[in-house]
Amino acid sequence: MEIRDRILQTAETLFRKFGIRSVTMDDIASELGISKKTIYQNFEDKDSIVHEIARHNMMCDMEESERIYKESANPIEQVFREASLLRKQASTINPAVFYDLKKYHPKTWQFFLEYNKVNFLEIVKKNLREGIEQGFYRADINIEILARLRMEEVEFAFNRDVFPPERFNQTDVHTTFIDHFLRGIMSQKGLEFYEKCKQDNEPEHINF
Amino acid sequence: MEIRDRILQTAETLFRKFGIRSVTMDDIASELGISKKTIYQNFEDKDSIVHEIARHNMMCDMEESERIYKESANPIEQVFREASLLRKQASTINPAVFYDLKKYHPKTWQFFLEYNKVNFLEIVKKNLREGIEQGFYRADINIEILARLRMEEVEFAFNRDVFPPERFNQTDVHTTFIDHFLRGIMSQKGLEFYEKCKQDNEPEHINF
Numbered sequence: 001m002e003i004r005d006r007i008l009q010t011a012e013t014l015f016r017k018f019g020i021r022s023v024t025m026d027d028i029a030s031e032l033g034i035s036k037k038t039i040y041q042n043f044e045d046k047d048s049i050v051h052e053i054a055r056h057n058m059m060c061d062m063e064e065s066e067r068i069y070k071e072s073a074n075p076i077e078q079v080f081r082e083a084s085l086l087r088k089q090a091s092t093i094n095p096a097v098f099y100d101l102k103k104y105h106p107k108t109w110q111f112f113l114e115y116n117k118v119n120f121l122e123i124v125k126k127n128l129r130e131g132i133e134q135g136f137y138r139a140d141i142n143i144e145i146l147a148r149l150r151m152e153e154v155e156f157a158f159n160r161d162v163f164p165p166e167r168f169n170q171t172d173v174h175t176t177f178i179d180h181f182l183r184g185i186m187s188q189k190g191l192e193f194y195e196k197c198k199q200d201n202e203p204e205h206i207n208f
Numbered sequence: 209m210e211i212r213d214r215i216l217q218t219a220e221t222l223f224r225k226f227g228i229r230s231v232t233m234d235d236i237a238s239e240l241g242i243s244k245k246t247i248y249q250n251f252e253d254k255d256s257i258v259h260e261i262a263r264h265n266m267m268c269d270m271e272e273s274e275r276i277y278k279e280s281a282n283p284i285e286q287v288f289r290e291a292s293l294l295r296k297q298a299s300t301i302n303p304a305v306f307y308d309l310k311k312y313h314p315k316t317w318q319f320f321l322e323y324n325k326v327n328f329l330e331i332v333k334k335n336l337r338e339g340i341e342q343g344f345y346r347a348d349i350n351i352e353i354l355a356r357l358r359m360e361e362v363e364f365a366f367n368r369d370v371f372p373p374e375r376f377n378q379t380d381v382h383t384t385f386i387d388h389f390l391r392g393i394m395s396q397k398g399l400e401f402y403e404k405c406k407q408d409n410e411p412e413h414i415n416f
Contacts, residue, residue, distance in 0.1 A: 145384040148370050149361070156360050159334040168353070184392035 004042045006032060012053045019096025020050060021104055051108045054101070058115050061089075065123055075131035076182065076194055083178045086154070090170050098158040116151060124150050128185070136190035146185065153177040212250045214240060222262045225353070227304025228258060229312055259316045262309070266323050273331055276330040279361035284402055291386045294362070298378050324359060325349065332358050336393070344398035354393060361385040 001009070010032050014023045025046055029036045043049050064085060066098045072078035124147040131137035157163065157173045186194060209217070218240050222231045233254055237244045251257050272293060280286035309317045332355040339345035363369065365381045394402060 032400050131330070141295065141335070141388075142380065142384045145371075145376070145381055146388060149364070149385065149388070152370070155355065156357070162356050162360070163353075172350065173353055176350045180349075180354060180392035181388075182392075184388035184390075 002066050003034070003038065007039055007042055007054070008049065008053055011049050012057075015050070015053065015097055019094045020100035021096065037079050047105055047107070050101070050105045052113070054105075054108045055114060059110065061085075062119050065120075069123065069126075073192075074134055074136060074196070075127050076136050076190060077187075078127055079178065079182060083174065086174055087171055090174060095158060095160060095165055095170060099160055113155075116154075120154075121147055121151055131185070131190070135187060136193065137185045138187050146181075149180055153181065198201065211242070211246065215247055215250055216257065216264070218259055219257050220265075220286055223258070223261065223305055224301050227302045228308035229304065237386075255313055255315070258309070258313050259319070262313075262316045263322060266320065269293075270327050273328075278336075279329065282342055282344060282397060283335050284344050284394075284405065286335055287386065287390060291382065294382055298366075298382060303366060303373055304376060305366060307368050321363075324362075327350060328362075329355055329359055337395070341397070343395060344401065345393045346395050349393050354389075358389055361389065 007028065011023070012030050014027060014031060017073065025036050025039055029039055037069075039049075043052075065082065067079060067082045068085065072081055101112065121136070125143055128137060128143045128147060132139055132141065132143075154174075155176075157170065157177055163170070163173050180193060215236065219231070221238050222235060222239060233244050233247055236257075237247055247257075249280070251260075273290065275290045276293065277286060280289055309320065333351055336345060336349065336351045336355060340347055340349065340351075362382075362385075364376065365385055371378070371381050390402060
């Protein structure tokens with residue numbers, strides 16, 4: 001693996017574990033057993049590393065979402081699996097990452113928000129449209145407004161001022177939001193399918 | 209009426225109509241037919257006027273909410289009536305007010321957020337608890353998490369970047385959020401009552 005990729009990979013591991021703010025260039029260099037100079041030969045500053053990692057992660061997430069989209073039998077299964085992905089991601093990222101991004105890397109945070117606005121919004125809207133077409137969601141839901149609410153919920157769940165980690169389990173917050181969001185849009189048919197899925201997975205509380 | 213109260217009343221009328229930013233001290237003085245000096249004898253600056261009006265409005269809203277709370281036959285009626293109040297308020301306030309508050313009067317905006325956090329959060333939690341007790345809401349909803357979501361929705365509905373007034377009708381946004389929020393928490397009993405209420409009001413699309 002090229003040194004540039006090794007730096008990115010190691011930085012990402014450290015960021016995920018400890019947040020961005022508390023990981024220094026020295027930490028990254030020492031973890032890799034290289035000099036700080038080598039890092040600076042490859043990256044202008046920590047901000048560039050953060051941005052490159054974020055950009056790469058967003059691309060991967062989007063590919064993963066599209067894969068889930070294609071492989072899911074119906075819109076509710078798609079949400080289940082997206083939720084599972086989100087839960088898996090959330091559990092492997094120190095929540096400080098989002099806090100630090102917003103506060104100390106506003107350019108990357110803005111990019112993240114813009115990227116989500118364009119791509120994730122389209123995925124949610126497509127899910128809502130297909131859910132209506134297939135009769136899992138009510139026909140009278142307002143797609144434009146509710147897709148934006150769902151996007152806000154994803155970001156809001158990471159708000160540490162509202163959901164401080166010492167009081168709230170992040171997975172609970174995500175799970176509660178998704179369960180509530182789905183119940184708010186489902187038709188009777190959708191609800192029956194949903195309850196059945198949850199019941200089937202009950203022993204391991206899996207996939208949700 | 210004392211001059212101080214007349215200034216507050218006139219300023220409030222102008223703010224509600226045109227937003228805060230675009231109303232100057234000159235506008236207020238000229239509307240009242242008094243000199244700017246008279247205003248400054250009563251208020252240090254525009255910020256003080258804004259803060260006093262906001263404080264007074266919050267107190268009134270809270271009293272109104274408590275009155276609604278006491279007069280409602282059940283938790284769903286309470287939400288209906290709160291929604292109606294919110295819709296009425298939203299329709300008489302230029303949305304720029306919230307934008308301007310956040311951007312140009314951060315102290316008042318913080319006060320508004322804190323006040324809501326303490327008071328409105330308690331009202332929502334009480335509503336959720338009673339809804340569960342009376343069987344209108346599902347027994348397994350997460351009160352702490354969903355009450356915070358509901359609060360966020362109220363603020364989010366006023367986000368002009370996400371819901372620009374030229375594309376979204378503010379009442380639609382509020383109505384969609386409340387409808388979706390309720391459907392997400394209601395039991396079968398609650399849903400039946402809710403549908404009946406909506407049907408009864410259908411001809412005038414009233415109370416919601």
